[in-house]
Amino acid sequence: MANKVEKTDDEWRSELSAAEYHVLREAGTESPFSSSYETDPTVGVYACRACGTELFRSETKFDAHCGWPAFYAPLAEDRVVYIEDKSLLRTRTEVRCANCNSHLGHVFKGEGFDTPTDERFCVNGISLKLEAD
Template structure:
């Protein structure tokens, strides 16, 4: 798939830290409970760390006690891309940034959370940049 932001592997490696590159470009996963975004109360937008595309709003973030920031919906459906993921012997849905193709995490449904969508976008905090609202 063609993305609006396309860079060579060398360009991504030069712009991202080794950990960011591993998660964003190699579909890795950060350690659980390592992101301060999981329970951060700051009001604002969460953008893709790789390209800056705005992906989620803090109002859709909730504490799922899962070890990663959780949202019940993206900012808009065209901001994310869904890809079936059958790695690790299970069927999951990978979530990528629709602007640059970077791996963000996975989305799960039907877990019984009291949210409007019954979805949990389990997103690696290292994949995000927080942009606080201006008062």
């Protein structure tokens, strides 16, 4: 994987839209059902919108009917980092890009989805860019 990306807030602001900056750099959340990636059938790789690191494959995407793109596994475990998130009433696990530390979403376990991992990486579509095969 590429070297770690380090940029100032001003550099990020100049490269990202205001909405992208809010989600990726301020750990915001886009509105549910606002991303076409949730149901996009295109085969390819989902990369980090901020730095281009390949994060998820379309083959691991599934329709969780949750309002955001859902994947059952990252492309490789070294592509993401996990941070315990206690900002709401229950503990969640935040998922960030390991290369640039951008917020992607959260991972939930044990929800009963019929996937190989029984995990749901609930990812903000705005934090991704799809590179078709």
